[in-house]
Amino acid sequence: MISLVLAAALGVAAAPQRPWTEVAVIDGDPVMRGLPKDGIPAIDRPVFVRADDATFMDDDEYVIGVFDGAIAKAYSTWHLNGHEIVNDTLGSASIAVTW
Amino acid sequence: MYARSVSGRTLSFGVSGMLWRENLVMYDRETDSWWAQATGQAIEGPLKGTTLQMRPSDMMTWKEWRARHPRTLVLSKIESGRTRGTSDVYTRYHDGGNLGVTGRTRLNTGGVGAKTRVLGFRFNGKAFAVVLDDLASEPVLVSAVPGEPFVIAGTPDGSGARAFRAGPHAFSVRQGAVLVDEATGSEWSAFEGLAIEGDLAGTRLEPVPATLAYWFAWRAFFPDAAVLRRTRAPSRRDRAERPTSDSCADPHPTLTAGGIHRDPACCASWGPSSCPPWCNVRERRGAARGDR
Numbered sequence: 001m002i003s004l005v006l007a008a009a010l011g012v013a014a015a016p017q018r019p020w021t022e023v024a025v026i027d028g029d030p031v032m033r034g035l036p037k038d039g040i041p042a043i044d045r046p047v048f049v050r051a052d053d054a055t056f057m058d059d060d061e062y063v064i065g066v067f068d069g070a071i072a073k074a075y076s077t078w079h080l081n082g083h084e085i086v087n088d089t090l091g092s093a094s095i096a097v098t099w
Numbered sequence: 100m101y102a103r104s105v106s107g108r109t110l111s112f113g114v115s116g117m118l119w120r121e122n123l124v125m126y127d128r129e130t131d132s133w134w135a136q137a138t139g140q141a142i143e144g145p146l147k148g149t150t151l152q153m154r155p156s157d158m159m160t161w162k163e164w165r166a167r168h169p170r171t172l173v174l175s176k177i178e179s180g181r182t183r184g185t186s187d188v189y190t191r192y193h194d195g196g197n198l199g200v201t202g203r204t205r206l207n208t209g210g211v212g213a214k215t216r217v218l219g220f221r222f223n224g225k226a227f228a229v230v231l232d233d234l235a236s237e238p239v240l241v242s243a244v245p246g247e248p249f250v251i252a253g254t255p256d257g258s259g260a261r262a263f264r265a266g267p268h269a270f271s272v273r274q275g276a277v278l279v280d281e282a283t284g285s286e287w288s289a290f291e292g293l294a295i296e297g298d299l300a301g302t303r304l305e306p307v308p309a310t311l312a313y314w315f316a317w318r319a320f321f322p323d324a325a326v327l328r329r330t331r332a333p334s335r336r337d338r339a340e341r342p343t344s345d346s347c348a349d350p351h352p353t354l355t356a357g358g359i360h361r362d363p364a365c366c367a368s369w370g371p372s373s374c375p376p377w378c379n380v381r382e383r384r385g386a387a388r389g390d391r
Contacts, residue, residue: 026142034116042114047175051165056175056176062158062161063159065159065168065171066100072172087103095103
């Protein structure tokens with residue numbers, strides 16, 4: 001309740017475009033659903049290009065980067081906004097890039 | 100960034116459409132357990148209580164990353180597979196003063212501006228945070244946590260940072276991002292966590308997996324998180340009071356150059372005198388991992 005009052009004071013009146021529904025309470029905090037499952041599609045078969053060919057990237061674009069000593073991979077956060085998760089591999093390791 | 104292997108099984112994750120503590124809830128397709136993205140812990144389902152192993156990763160601008168890894172691969176933006184749904188529900192969040200999108204976020208932010216960006220990491224069950232802006236003028240911070248010193252190093256452009264365990268070394272900052280250890284006088288690159296000159300040349304510090312997050316989001320998960328700051332007199336920039344909301348007037352006129360503009364709300368959350376580079380946006384807003 002207090003957070004709702006303060007939120008209103010902060011101008012949060014800009015309501016989300018979709019309703020959020022409380023679906024569970026875990027450790028005292030609500031789990032809120034705003035989209036259907038997979039409403040935002042994770043990337044399961046990521047395709048990569050070399051840096052020199054990445055003309056779609058801007059210099060000041062934020063990336064999540066990972067390096068295992070041999071292979072370096074970068075994931076644009078602007079792009080990840082529409083996917084949130086990439087199920088990927090790095091060498092022999094299976095990794096989840098999450099945003 | 101997590102390893103997907105749990106007890107010899109490889110999981111794949113999807114977006115559940117739910118948030119918990121204003122943070123992405125993932126699900127795994129193998130057991131349909133729910134996972135909190137911020138901690139990597141399963142909070143519901145058959146794997147409840149299991150924690151994914153976090154692995155070190157970086158967040159910085161493409162320019163910085165490519166300079167460090169010229170042979171890097173980069174995720175193509177050509178869409179493949181499903182394009183169901185939309186993420187519009189999030190896109191306005193970064194424009195405003197909202198703390199989270201559900202209106203349920205606790206506003207106990209401990210004196211640091213709620214939307215201040217921090218490098219958060221955990222070690223031995225304790226959570227820590229470093230205010231990224233503290234690294235803007237001096238990129239290296241050697242923390243004085245008793246018994247467990249850390250080296251925190253920012254990228255030259257202030258876009259990212261890394262954390263390392265200092266281990267047995269007593270470091271002092273020589274200049275810029277070069278450290279010297281007291282015992283041997285070897286010189287270290289703080290950002291690489293690597294001794295580059297002297298007896299210890301080639302020695303590496305142990306990286307600590309860390310994540311960039313809004314302070315309120317980090318604190319929602321780790322209410323006891325300690326904020327590591329410099330112990331000596333803070334710079335004028337450090338002392339500048341930062342508003343915790345965007346309710347104040349925007350002191351940063353929107354800048355347009357090459358299709359890039361500054362997100363005024365993002366700038367405002369950083370106070371009157373500076374607007375960090377991650378406030379530059381083009382297509383989508385925001386640069387805070389999973390923190391909505």
